Each structure stands twice: as C-alpha cells, then as structure tokens.
C-alpha cells in the first residue's frame with residue numbers, strides 16, 4: 001500500500017469543488033486517511049515546490065498557492081501515487097484528457113485544481129510537510145474485500 005499527498009488547490013476550494021474532487025478518489029476505491037483545511041505558509045510552499053525554483057512560473061505558483069485555503073488529503077491504496085496522478089490528468093487543464101479531474105473541471109495551465117505527489121520519495125516528504133504522523137488515521141474500510149481481491153497479492157501492493 002502507498003500513501004500519497006493530495007492538495008485541493010485554492011481554485012478548487014474557491015470553485016466549491018472540494019467534495020467533487022474528493023469523491024473522484026473515494027469512488028475509485030482509494031482511502032482517505034488524513035484531511036485538513038489550511039492556508040499554507042509561504043515558507044512551506046517554497047520547500048514543497050523547491051524543484052521548480054528558478055522556473056518562469058515559480059513566483060506565480062507560490063502566489064497562487066498562497067491565495068487562499070487548500071484542503072490537504074492523505075490518500076492510501078495500492079499504487080496510490082500513480083493512480084492519483086492518473087485520475088488528476090495532465091498538468092494543463094486544456095491538455096488533460098476528459099474523464100480526469102483536470103480534464104473535466106478546468107481549462108487553465110496554472111490553476112489546475114489539484115496536486116498529487118509524483119514519487120514515493122516526494123509522497124513521504126510532502127506528507128510530512130502537512131501531517132503529523134498522529135494526524136493520519138489507521139482504519140480498515142468495511143468494503144475493502146469487495147474493492148480488492150483478497151486472494152490476489154498484486155491487488156494489495
């Protein structure tokens with residue numbers, strides 16, 4: 001099982017899409033194990049987006065992500081990091097495929113509604129930026145045996 005960080009970005013909150021975006025992950029069968037609304041301090045954003053420092057869009061990205069509250073979500077499931085990225089779609093809403101969150105709900109290249117960690121290393125580091133270990137809930141979904149084949153180890157990676 002993997003746990004990954006999702007952020008519903010400020011445009012997602014302002015456009016009242018928090019419930020719809022979280023539903024996309026829940027209805028896929030992924031599990032919410034942490035949830036928090038917050039205004040991200042600029043210093044935290046500069047750590048989170050350090051890989052983009054120096055790119056032309058970097059300062060705009062920091063301003064966008066500072067512009068209002070976000071909803072931080074810890075999401076767990078087999079191959080959750082890649083599954084979340086697939087559900088999000090390509091970075092720019094105008095390029096993202098229909099059926100994806102960004103493809104269905106947005107048009108912009110920068111205001112793209114949602115963040116998802118892109119590797120196990122990033123997920124670990126990013127989860128630690130927004131959640132203390134004790135803020136994550138260990139719970140077993142009652143329908144887990146209907147979502148994942150209990151006899152198929154590959155289903156539980």
Ligand code: IDP
Nearest residue numbers: 052057061090091109110111112114115116118
């Ligand atoms: P990702 O969110 O799909 O992983 P990244 O390339 O990691 O995309 O970029 C991080 C964020 O920076 C994007 O989600 C988007 O908000 C913003 N961004 C990326 N590229 C551009 C750009 O060319 N112009 C404006 N904003 C951008």
Ligand code: MG
Nearest residue numbers: 115116117118
């Ligand atoms: Mg990225």
